Amino acid sequence: MPEYVIDREIDARGSACPGPLMELIRALKASEVGQVVAVLSSDQGSKVDIPDWVAKAGHKLLAAEEEEDGATRFVVQKAR
Amino acid sequence: MTETTAAAVAEQEPRAAAPEPAGKQKMSIILYSGTVDELTAASILATGGAAMDMEVNIFLTFWALLAMKKGAWQDPEQMKVSAEFAEYAPMMMEAVQQNKVKPWIELLREAKEIGDVNVYACGMTMDLFGLKLEDLEDIVTGVQGVTGFVGDARDSAITLFI
Numbered sequence: 182m183p184e185y186v187i188d189r190e191i192d193a194r195g196s197a198c199p200g201p202l203m204e205l206i207r208a209l210k211a212s213e214v215g216q217v218v219a220v221l222s223s224d225q226g227s228k229v230d231i232p233d234w235v236a237k238a239g240h241k242l243l244a245a246e247e248e249e250d251g252a253t254r255f256v257v258q259k260a261r
Numbered sequence: 262m263t264e265t266t267a268a269a270v271a272e273q274e275p276r277a278a279a280p281e282p283a284g285k286q287k288m289s290i291i292l293y294s295g296t297v298d299e300l301t302a303a304s305i306l307a308t309g310g311a312a313m314d315m316e317v318n319i320f321l322t323f324w325a326l327l328a329m330k331k332g333a334w335q336d337p338e339q340m341k342v343s344a345e346f347a348e349y350a351p352m353m354m355e356a357v358q359q360n361k362v363k364p365w366i367e368l369l370r371e372a373k374e375i376g377d378v379n380v381y382a383c384g385m386t387m388d389l390f391g392l393k394l395e396d397l398e399d400i401v402t403g404v405q406g407v408t409g410f411v412g413d414a415r416d417s418a419i420t421l422f423i
Contacts, residue, residue: 197361199305199309203308203375206375207375
């Protein structure tokens with residue numbers, strides 16, 4: 182059972198890198214510190230790029246869940 | 262040497278560390294190529310820089326400047342792919358068509374949206390092709406000369422020629 186509430190989720194499946202990362206960045210920009218954004222991504226580049234960016238940008242990666250269709254749901258909390 | 266001098270030398274404070282550089286790290290891109298594949302690569306790199314909170318300065322010159330003329334990016338006559346890889350052009354264009362890869366100009370627009378990206382037109386090239394700022398897409402911020410570019414590039418963490 183996840184202990185977080187997703188404030189905003191973006192389905193970026195089918196979008197090519199850097200699409201999903203851009204969607205995540207935009208959504209975080211529009212969010213308050215502490216809010217949680219999730220992005221669904223299906224491309225190989227984003228799989229490594231998103232966690233890497235989250236770490237470098239100083240936010241919290243709450244989860245990276247595999248979906249049935251092979252996509253990944255990245256759940257990120259805006260930390261600053 | 263007297264004892265006091267030696268003692269004074271021994272007690273000398275270490276030099277203060279150089280102050281930390283303030284502000285963002287910079288990325289400079291000389292964008293020279295006008296082919297869709299290379300413009301796309303440049304736009305993605307600019308996006309990466311913007312995503313990592315860098316100040317990205319793009320200097321458009323020669324063929325990249327021509328590609329930045331209003332409407333050129335969607336004019337099939339003006340869309341080119343590097344000659345050596347011409348056989349891949351149809352595959353690439355299809356990927357863009359199917360929206361799998363966004364057009365390079367849109368990627369650049371998005372990069373500007375999420376971060377600090379400046380696009381400057383090379384004044385010399387503008388004169389060469391008889392162009393004015395109004396002839397270019399609105400993502401072009403202004404005109405710059407080689408001095409302006411080098412001034413920024415010399416303390417950029419990353420400088421690229423595309």
